[in-house]
Structure formats: structure tokens, C-alpha cells
Amino acid sequence: MDAAIEVADLRKTYRGRRSGEIRAVDGVSFRVERGEFFGILGPNGAGKTTTLEIVEGLRKPDSGTVRLLGESPWPHSAELTGRVGVQLQASAFFEFLTAREQIETFAELYGASKARAAEMLDLVGLAEHAGVRCEKLSGGQQQRLSIACALVGDPELVFLDEPTAALDPQARRNLWDLMRAINAEGRTVVLTTHYMEEAESLCDRVAIMDAGKIKAVDSPAGFVRGLDAPTRVTVAAGQLDAERVRELAVAETVTEQDAAIVFETRDPRKLLTALASDGALEGLSVRTANLEDVFLHVTGREWRA
Amino acid sequence: MTLGAVREPRTRQVRTSAYLSLVKALGRGWLRDRSQVFFTILLPLLFMVLLASVFGSSSDSASRVLAVGEVPVLDGADSGDFTVTEVSDLDEALAMLREGDADAAVSQEGGTVLIYPSPTSSTSGSIAAGRLSALVDDVNVEVLSAAAPGEEVLAAEVEEADGGAVRPIQYLAPGILAWGIAISGVFGAAGTIVDWKRDKLLRRLRLTPASVSTFLGAKVSVNLLVAVGQTVVFLAVAALGFGLELSAWSWFAVPLVLLGTLAFLAIGVVIGGIAQTSPGAAGLSNLVTMPMAFVSGAFWPLALSPAWVQAISYLSPMRYLNEALQSVVVYGEPPSTVLPQIGFLAAFAAIVALVSWKTFKFDEL
Numbered sequence: 001m002d003a004a005i006e007v008a009d010l011r012k013t014y015r016g017r018r019s020g021e022i023r024a025v026d027g028v029s030f031r032v033e034r035g036e037f038f039g040i041l042g043p044n045g046a047g048k049t050t051t052l053e054i055v056e057g058l059r060k061p062d063s064g065t066v067r068l069l070g071e072s073p074w075p076h077s078a079e080l081t082g083r084v085g086v087q088l089q090a091s092a093f094f095e096f097l098t099a100r101e102q103i104e105t106f107a108e109l110y111g112a113s114k115a116r117a118a119e120m121l122d123l124v125g126l127a128e129h130a131g132v133r134c135e136k137l138s139g140g141q142q143q144r145l146s147i148a149c150a151l152v153g154d155p156e157l158v159f160l161d162e163p164t165a166a167l168d169p170q171a172r173r174n175l176w177d178l179m180r181a182i183n184a185e186g187r188t189v190v191l192t193t194h195y196m197e198e199a200e201s202l203c204d205r206v207a208i209m210d211a212g213k214i215k216a217v218d219s220p221a222g223f224v225r226g227l228d229a230p231t232r233v234t235v236a237a238g239q240l241d242a243e244r245v246r247e248l249a250v251a252e253t254v255t256e257q258d259a260a261i262v263f264e265t266r267d268p269r270k271l272l273t274a275l276a277s278d279g280a281l282e283g284l285s286v287r288t289a290n291l292e293d294v295f296l297h298v299t300g301r302e303w304r305a
Numbered sequence: 306m307t308l309g310a311v312r313e314p315r316t317r318q319v320r321t322s323a324y325l326s327l328v329k330a331l332g333r334g335w336l337r338d339r340s341q342v343f344f345t346i347l348l349p350l351l352f353m354v355l356l357a358s359v360f361g362s363s364s365d366s367a368s369r370v371l372a373v374g375e376v377p378v379l380d381g382a383d384s385g386d387f388t389v390t391e392v393s394d395l396d397e398a399l400a401m402l403r404e405g406d407a408d409a410a411v412s413q414e415g416g417t418v419l420i421y422p423s424p425t426s427s428t429s430g431s432i433a434a435g436r437l438s439a440l441v442d443d444v445n446v447e448v449l450s451a452a453a454p455g456e457e458v459l460a461a462e463v464e465e466a467d468g469g470a471v472r473p474i475q476y477l478a479p480g481i482l483a484w485g486i487a488i489s490g491v492f493g494a495a496g497t498i499v500d501w502k503r504d505k506l507l508r509r510l511r512l513t514p515a516s517v518s519t520f521l522g523a524k525v526s527v528n529l530l531v532a533v534g535q536t537v538v539f540l541a542v543a544a545l546g547f548g549l550e551l552s553a554w555s556w557f558a559v560p561l562v563l564l565g566t567l568a569f570l571a572i573g574v575v576i577g578g579i580a581q582t583s584p585g586a587a588g589l590s591n592l593v594t595m596p597m598a599f600v601s602g603a604f605w606p607l608a609l610s611p612a613w614v615q616a617i618s619y620l621s622p623m624r625y626l627n628e629a630l631q632s633v634v635v636y637g638e639p640p641s642t643v644l645p646q647i648g649f650l651a652a653f654a655a656i657v658a659l660v661s662w663k664t665f666k667f668d669e670l
Contacts, residue, residue, distance in 0.1 A: 078514035092509035094330045096337035108326035109513040
């Protein structure tokens with residue numbers, strides 16, 4: 001069976017009037033297996049959307065090849081587009097239509113039934129807003145409707161371009177559950193995001209993108225393991241005397257800051273056991289390395305979403 | 306659930322149904338957009354009411370004449386032609402003329418009748434002056450006939466052209482209809498393109514099994530349907546409410562309007578390609594449609610316009626649509642007489658469509 005997506009050496013350069021050449025996509029290659037949840041993570045302007053648009057078949061690359069489900073997305077093919085669902089960054093709706101009319105129109109375009117349209121509306125939790133005009137839906141509801149429209153054709157492969165951008169935390173988490181469910185049905189999902197947490201929580205594998213290039217691809221856990229960074233353990237100061245702190249030699253570095261003691265250790269289990277036996281767990285926090293640290297390591301730059 | 310279970314074979318039937326569902330979705334959206342309905346249906350009707358009353362009042366009603374002092378010549382006047390008001394002196398009469406309270410002032414000193422047509426309303430002023438001159442001529446004829454009985458005098462009878470009165474509505478209706486078709490085509494297309502730039506609907510639809518050409522076809526179809534609806538409503542209101550007499554060839558207005566709409570849509574696409582925002586698109590559309598309307602002869606006869614306006618008018622597609630509609634709908638000429646106009650409109654539509662196709666930046670959509 002072909003991979004869901006195979007991309008080799010994509011390049012796209014824009015020639016701005018004043019800004020000169022911008023290499024939006026600069027030699028991008030990756031492969032997504034069927035059934036995978038694949039994330040493209042990077043700050044705004046990293047080239048995620050342009051990459052996605054080329055893969056979807058909206059833009060032609062200057063060079064490089066794309067295979068979607070074994071076929072080329074260019075030129076337009078009714079057969080291939082019927083197997084792929086997309087949610088674009090802007091919610092693209094027919095003006096003045098209700099949520100139901102909207103999704104039924106998309107259902108007709110994909111040759112799907114009205115029942116399927118109603119089912120999708122229900123899946124994204126919009127059944128009771130079916131009669132509301134699209135422009136009156138909240139941002140989160142619009143994103144969900146847009147995802148429902150992406151799913152109505154029963155796609156094997158789903159592209160989601162920053163679906164949670166500009167949503168409040170609760171709406172974002174609801175959408176995460178929905179995205180997990182879509183993937184659990186066996187659909188391949190490709191997600192772009194600039195939220196570390198989102199990529200960490202949802203994706204099987206993540207491509208970290210910056211300045212038009214993919215810097216590294218790995219699973220979130222694999223990235224963190226590969227970083228081999230110490231765990232930071234913090235407790236409130238005043239629970240341990242200085243000598244005892246020194247005795248906890250399992251920690252590599254110990255610093256005191258703002259009435260707290262911060263240990264950095266590669267053996268957090270031993271340190272935490274010791275702290276627990278001392279009864280010095282007040283104000284405890286444990287922070288392992290996350291994708292933010294990975295981003296810093298991979299790109300050499302501080303994360304700025 | 307198994308993937309692909311709900312998928313059906315994609316056939317020509319699916320393509321046709323995609324076209325129909327797009328027409329349905331876009332048409333529904335159009336009907337719910339109150340501003341669109343206002344601009345395409347109500348605005349032309351409002352214009353008709355307005356222009357018909359402005360032009361209608363000046364030619365049909367009696368001229369308002371100010372008699373300064375004794376004006377014996379007015380004694381022989383037909384009461385339907387003049388409404389006479391007596392004023393004591395000329396200054397007062399001229400002041401009233403400036404205010405637009407009368408169409409002309411007249412005084413008489415012995416054998417000389419002095420006529421002062423209105424400076425503010427030249428049309429009604431010259432009509433009043435013409436009627437007063439005719440009145441003087443009539444009186445002269447009577448005097449001469451009495452002095453030399455048996456001598457033959459010439460008598461002029463005024464017959465209206467085309468066998469009867471061409472009321473203003475006959476002249477105005479085709480022009481206003483042409484203008485209505487022009488603004489809904491230009492504004493509609495330009496606004497749609499700018500909307501697509503903003504909401505990326507076209508981009509989303511490119512990623513469905515329906516092709517872009519199906520979608521554009523549906524969009525154009527909706528605009529054509531709107532134009533036909535607009536024409537039918539407009540001509541019905543003009544005929545029933547304003548006494549427009551429709552010729553037997555009036556049905557030919559439909560293909561004319563369809564062709565005109567294609568030309569105006571093409572203009573709108575060019576504008577939509579340039580403009581980045583809705584106000585920008587509306588402004589540019591005005592910039593194009595206003596001059597196009599003014600030089601087209603839609604609102605007043607081209608013969609009354611200066612030569613350079615008449616020269617420019619050959620470039621305005623509205624001129625040809627207006628002329629063709631007038632010939633067919635009002636004068637009842639068969640469609641074969643408007644072939645030149647049809648040819649121009651078709652050529653115009655084709656050229657502008659080609660230009661818009663070549664210059665359009667599809668990446669922006």
C-alpha cells in the first residue's frame with residue numbers, strides 16, 4: 001500500500017515587490033503513513049501553510065514532487081479530491097446559508113447523503129445549531145463546522161490547518177477530542193499548529209518547521225528523549241537546611257530563586273524519594289523537557305509562537 | 306465504521322448534481338442578501354419613479370407664465386397651455402423666475418411681446434417660450450385673415466412622431482433597465498471576487514470533487530438568472546404601474562440582457578482582480594459604471610449631449626444594450642435590426658473576459 005503522503009524536496013519561492021525573494025518552502029521532504037496523526041509544528045511564517053497548500057494541490061511548487069494516496073494532487077482529479085478532506089485556515093462558507101444548508105451543499109459536492117451530513121453535524125456537536133446562519137456561529141463553532149465539511153465526504157486523509165488558532169482553551173480542548181476521534185476511526189490526519197501543547201498531545205509524529213525547512217521529525221516522546229535534558233524539580237525554600245540540600249547529590253545543579261529551590265537531575269525518581277522521606281514536598285513542581293526545549297535545541301532559537 | 310462506505314461512484318450525474326447544488330446554494334445566498342436584492346430590483350425601480358416624475362412634469366403640464374402688466378395676447382390663449390399669474394412689475398417677475406416659481410415671464414408693449422424664459426429650468430423655459438411664440442403667430446394669422454379674407458394662410462399642425470405621444474417612460478425604461486443590469490453585473494462580480502479573496506471559498510471548493518469550472522458556471526448562472534428576474538420585474542412594474550407599452554418583441558429583452566450581463570460581469574471580474582476590499586471594489590465599480598451610464602444615452606438622449614460625449618459613448622457597452630432594448634421593447638423592431646448592437650456587446654464581453662482571464666491572479670483567491 002502507498003504511503004498516505006510522500007513529499008520529496010518541495011521548493012517554493014515568492015518574489016515580493018520590495019522584499020526580494022522569500023523562500024517560503026525550502027527543500028521539504030517527509031512521509032506520512034496511513035492512519036498516522038502527523039503534525040507540522042512551527043512559528044507563524046515558518047512555511048507550514050504553504051507546504052500544506054502545495055500538498056493539497058492548491059499551489060504548484062517550483063520543484064519537488066507530491067504523492068497523495070499514491071497520486072499526484074495536480075491537476076485536479078475528482079477521484080482523489082473525493083478521498084481527501086480539508087479544513088483551511090479561513091472558514092470558507094457560502095454566504096447567508098445555515099449550518100445545515102452549508103454542510104448539505106458540501107455533502108452534495110462529495111456525492112454524500114443528507115443523512116451523512118446530519119451525522120457529521122452531530123459529530124462536531126452542532127446539531128442544535130443546524131438552523132443558524134454560518135456568520136452567526138462563534139469562532140469555535142465555525143471551525144467545527146468547517147471540520148464537519150472536511151469529513152462529510154468520508155475521507156481517508158484529512159488536512160487541518162491550524163484549526164484551534166484563536167480559540168479559547170475550552171473550545172480548543174473540545175476540538176482536540178474531536179481530532180483524536182477522527183484519527184481513531186482510521187483516518188490519516190495532518191495537522192499544522194503553532195501550539196506546542198497541541199502537537200505534543202495529539203500527534204504520533206511531529207515535523208518541526210522553521211524558515212521554510214523541516215528541521216527534524218520524530219514522535220513527541222522521541223524528541224524529548226533525544227534531547228536528554230535534565231528534569232527540573234522545584235520545592236519551596238526553608239524546608240531543607242543547606243547541608244541536606246548538598247547531601248541530595250543526585251541533583252546535578254541546585255539553585256535558589258524566589259524562595260524556591262530548583263534541582264536539575266537526570267534521576268528524578270531518587271531525588272523525589274529523598275524529598276518525600278524528608279517531608280519536604282511543599283510547593284513541589286516537576287517539569288520535564290518538552291517540545292519547547294526541543295524547538296530551542298533544534299533551531300537554536302527561543303520558541304515564539 | 307469502515308472508510309469509504311458512503312462513497313458513491315462519481316459519474317456525470319454527480320457532476321450535474323454538483324452544479325445544481327451550487328446554483329441552489331448561491332441562489333439562496335443571493336435571495337437572503339438584502340442589499341443585493343435592493344440594488345438589483347428596488348434601486349432601478351426607484352430611479353424609474355424619480356426620473357419619470359422629473360421628465361414627466363416638464364412636457365405634459367401647462368406652462369406657468371407670469372404676465373407683467375397688461376398682456377392682451379394672452380387673452381386668446383388655450384387654457385390648457387398656460388397657467389397665468391399676474392404680477393405688477395418685471396423685477397418681481399424675474400425674481401420669481403430665479404426661484405423656479407414660473408417657466409417664463411411675458412410683457413407686451415403695443416405690438417411687441419417680450420418673452421423671458423426661465424433661466425433655472427431651461428427645458429420648461431424653452432417649452433413655455435415656444436408656446437408663447439406659437440400663440441403670437443396664431444394671433445397674427447387671425448389678424449391677417451381678417452384683413453385679407455380669401456387669402457390662403459399656412460397652418461402648421463404638430464403631430465407626434467411614431468404615430469403618438471412618446472411619453473418619458475417609453476424613453477426612460479430601457480435606459481434604466483440597462484443601467485440596472487450594468488450595476489448588478491459589475492458590482493456583483495467585483496464584490497464576489499473580493500469576498501472570495503477574503504473568505505477563500507473558491508480555494509476550499511477547488512479541493513472538492515466539483516471542478517472550478519463547475520463552480521464558476523454555477524456562479525455565472527445565478528447572475529444570469531438574477532438578470533432575467535430583474536428584467537421581468539422591471540418591465541412588469543414599468544408596464545403596469547407606469548404605462549410602458551411593451552411591443553410584441555419585448556421577450557427579446559431576455560437574450561439581450563443575458564448578453565449584457567456577461568459583458569458587465571467581465572468588467573466586474575477585472576475590477577475585483579484589482580480591488581482588495583469591499584469598499585474598494587464598490588468605489589471602483591462606481592468609477593466605471595457612472596461614466597458608462599452618463600455617456601450611454603440611458604437617461605437623456607445622446608443627441609442632446611456634446612459631440613465628445615457622443616464619441617465616447619461608442620465605447621460604452623451600456624449604449625448598445627440601451628439602444629437594442631429601446632428598439633426591441635419600445636419601438637417593436639424585430640431582433641434582426643439590433644444585430645450590430647448584439648455584435649458589439651458580444652465582442653466587448655469576449656475581449657474583457659479575455660483581459661480578465663489573462664490578468665487575474667488566481668493565487669489571491
